[in-house]
Amino acid sequence: xxxxxxxxxxPAGMMAAVTAxxxxxxxxxxxxxxxxxxxxxxxxxxxxxxxxxYLGAKVLISGGGRCNLTTGISDVKELLKNYPRGxxxxxxxxxxxxxxxxxxxxxxxxxxLKIEKDNRVFPKSNDSxxxxxxxxxxxxxxxxxxxxxxxxxEISRAGNKFEIAIRGGRKFAxxxxxxxxxxxxxxxxxxxxxxxxxxxxxxxxxxxxxPSLSSFIVGEKWVKDIAGISFEKAKLKLSLSGKKSSCAAAxxxxxxxxxxxxxxxxxxxxxxxxxxxxxxxxMTAHEGIFTQNPAKLTIDxxxxxxxxxxxxxxxxxxxxxxxxxxxxxxxxLLPKSLCGAVIGLLEIPEKTITxxxxxxxxxxxxxxxxxxxxxVTERNAGEEFVTAGxxxxxxxxxxxxxxxxxxxxxxxxxxxxxxxxTGGFNLQASWATGALAGSEAAxxxxxx
Numbered sequence: 341x342x343x344x345x346x347x348x349x350x351p352a353g354m355m356a357a358v359t360a361x362x363x364x365x366x367x368x369x370x371x372x373x374x375x376x377x378x379x380x381x382x383x384x385x386x387x388x389x390x391x392x393x394y395l396g397a398k399v400l401i402s403g404g405g406r407c408n409l410t411t412g413i414s415d416v417k418e419l420l421k422n423y424p425r426g427x428x429x430x431x432x433x434x435x436x437x438x439x440x441x442x443x444x445x446x447x448x449x450x451x452x453l454k455i456e457k458d459n460r461v462f463p464k465s466n467d468s469x470x471x472x473x474x475x476x477x478x479x480x481x482x483x484x485x486x487x488x489x490x491x492x493x494e495i496s497r498a499g500n501k502f503e504i505a506i507r508g509g510r511k512f513a514x515x516x517x518x519x520x521x522x523x524x525x526x527x528x529x530x531x532x533x534x535x536x537x538x539x540x541x542x543x544x545x546x547x548x549x550x551p552s553l554s555s556f557i558v559g560e561k562w563v564k565d566i567a568g569i570s571f572e573k574a575k576l577k578l579s580l581s582g583k584k585s586s587c588a589a590a591x592x593x594x595x596x597x598x599x600x601x602x603x604x605x606x607x608x609x610x611x612x613x614x615x616x617x618x619x620x621x622x623m624t625a626h627e628g629i630f631t632q633n634p635a636k637l638t639i640d641x642x643x644x645x646x647x648x649x650x651x652x653x654x655x656x657x658x659x660x661x662x663x664x665x666x667x668x669x670x671x672x673l674l675p676k677s678l679c680g681a682v683i684g685l686l687e688i689p690e691k692t693i694t695x696x697x698x699x700x701x702x703x704x705x706x707x708x709x710x711x712x713x714x715x716v717t718e719r720n721a722g723e724e725f726v727t728a729g730x731x732x733x734x735x736x737x738x739x740x741x742x743x744x745x746x747x748x749x750x751x752x753x754x755x756x757x758x759x760x761x762t763g764g765f766n767l768q769a770s771w772a773t774g775a776l777a778g779s780e781a782a783x784x785x786x787x788x
Contacts, residue, residue, distance in 0.1 A: 342384050342785050344778075345504055345514035347492050348535065349390030351399050351767055352753025352774035353520035354475040359778030360518070361386045361482040384782055386484045387512065389504070391491040396472035398522065402767065403460075407468030409446065410439045410771065411764040412459035422765045424623050426758030429733045433741070433772040436779075439764075442771050449474040460764050495538045497746060516748045516781045518741075520774060523549070523727025523754040535755045539731050543745040547757045549729040552625040555613035557718035559634060562681055563607055569675045570606035570614070575643035578620050578716065579636040580627050599623045602643050611720065612637075619761040621719060625728035631717045639712040641674065651706040658702065662695030669694040673709065682708055726766055730757040741777035742784075750777040 344360050346353050364384030388395075399407055413419045416434045420427040443453050443461060451474045452464040463470045479486060487506075494505040495517060504512045521535025536546045578599045601623070603616030629635050642650050654673075661669050667690040670679040683690045686704055688697075697705075731751050735744050743749040752773035760766045 342515040343513065344384060344386045344516045344518065344781050345502065345512060346386065346388045346518045346520060346778075347495070347504070347538070348519070348521040348753070348755075349388055349392070349395040349486070350520060350522050350753060351396065351770035352522075352777075353388060353390075353518070354395060354472070354479065355771050355774030356518045356520055356750075356752050356778035356781075357386055357388045357484045357486075358475060358478045358482060359775045360384065360782040361479070361484050361778075363779040363782040384785070386482075387514070388479070388484055388486045389490040389492055389506070390486065390488055393488050395476060395486070396468075399472050399767070400468045402468060403462065405468055406462050406466045407471045408460045408462055408762075408764040408767065409453075409471055410442045410461045410768045412439065412455040412461055414438065414440050419765070419768070422763065423758065423760045423769070424625075425728060426733060426756065426769070429736075429738050429756075430758060430769060430772065432739045433769075433776040437772040437775040439768055442768060446471065446474055449478055458763070492534065492538070495542065497542065500748070502748065516750065516784065518750040518752060518774075518777050518781055519731075519755055520751075520753045520770075520777075521755055523730060536730070539751070539755065542743070542749055544735050544743065545732040547729045547732055548626060549727055550625040551719060552622045552726050552728040552759050553618040553762060554621045554719040554725060555608065555617055556611045556621065556629075556637070556716045557720050558611040558637070559631075559715040559717045562684070563611060563714075564609045566607045566675075566677045566681060567609040568607065569678055570604065571641060572604050573602060573643060574605045574616065575602040575640035576600065576605065576616050576620055577638045577640075577711075578624060579638075580624065580629065581633075597627070605639070611716070612714065613720075615762050622728065622759065622761055625759075629716055629719060635716040637714040637716050639714070640710045641712065642709060647706065647710055650710060651703070654706050654709075655702060658694050658697060662693070664694050666690055666692045666694060666697070670705075682712070685713070726759050727754060728757075728759050730755050733757050740780040741773055742780060748784075750781050752777040 346356050402408060411419065416438055419434060419439065420430060423430060447453055451470050453461055454464050455461050491507045492504055493507045496503045502514045502517045504514060519535050519538060523533065540546055580597045581595050599620055601616045601619040603619065605612055605614040605616050657672060661672060666683060666688055667679055670682055674682065685708055688701055733756065736751055737744055741750045741752055753770040756773065758769055760769060
């Protein structure tokens with residue numbers, strides 16, 4: 341009987357466990373397929389090692405405790421556009437276990453789901469415990485052995501076997517190992533980057549690690565006066581100077597790199613946050629942004645209107661509100677507390693009568709509302725913080741998640757150099773790579 345050891349009880353680890361046990365001994369044709377001959381996975385033992393006293397710590401806090409477990413985007417090619425790193429590598433895993441199959445799996449295991457208007461998928465209960473509970477129930481049903489408080493200290497290769505050492509002295513032998521230890525974000529959940537050391541000890545390369553999905557801190561101190569203001573849709577352009585970027589999303593003009601994203605934003609006491617900001621931070625995760633090397637950020641508050649069309653509409657509004665002061669007029673277009681900041685940048689007296697604005701004044705107003713400037717000086721941890729970087733993807737078989745360097749070793753989840761924007765995409769990658777690693781490890785019979 342073969343033994344598969346899974347290190348880490350996060351989303352990828354739990355999905356790998358149920359998939360490995362369900363597919364034990366059979367060559368699955370789909371992410372969670374199983375044959376009647378191996379219905380109970382009797383020819384394979386699956387062990388899940390978790391350092392915490394409970395499973396799914398990051399799943400439980402994701403989405404503010406609601407768990408945005410996947411996306412409603414069904415087209416895999418469209419789906420993969422949301423992965424600034426690892427999109428091509430994920431192709432097989434995503435086709436094997438795409439969002440609709442993830443949704444089918446959870447609904448079949450007692451978790452009714454809902455797709456919200458922005459394509460985020462949540463349990464109808466709005467309770468992340470239901471997601472973890474479904475996986476726990478299935479692991480128990482299939483006979484996966486979960487070891488809690490099992491902090492792995494070392495993984496070594498001995499012949500065709502792996503030896504797993506647990507802090508405290510215990511040791512276990514396994515035919516295959518699936519590393520699903522996550523990144524090093526949200527360290528209080530147990531994601532402390534241990535898996536990187538295990539991977540390196542077994543011959544793998546870890547790429548540069550950087551925080552992703554973070555909010556931005558800006559140099560303008562007056563933002564504290566507009567904290568809480570939000571826009572459902574704004575277009576952001578982030579301009580940096582420096583070395584050539586490895587991110588395909590950047591366009592170059594000399595040494596300038598320009599990154600763009602449209603989506604919801606919110607102002608904070610120190611800067612700006614929201615899905616569009618998180619996406620920009622992900623796209624620029626490996627770029628240096630700090631006080632001595634700030635980035636220029638512009639905001640288009642009316643992204644659906646071309647500059648000429650917006651200026652024409654602005655002129656019509658000015659004629660309609662010709663007797664208002666500039667401050668009261670801007671209130672027609674923007675939240676009241678933002679008007680003062682706009683006037684400060686325009687350097688036009690706020691009591692100026694709108695009808696007296698010059699052509700140059702009108703052009704300046706239109707420009708500022710389409711290119712509102714901020715100076716980004718730092719990154720700040722976002723509410724859905726993940727790690728950019730991880731196990732070098734060139735060293736992992738994209739079709740199986742197995743190491744090309746150490747046979748019998750598999751990877752899944754955030755330990756890989758794969759990360760995505762917000763919207764359920766990071767969890768989708770964890771489910772998909774976990775399912776693929778689990779099914780392939782089981783199909784190989786755990787034999788290195």
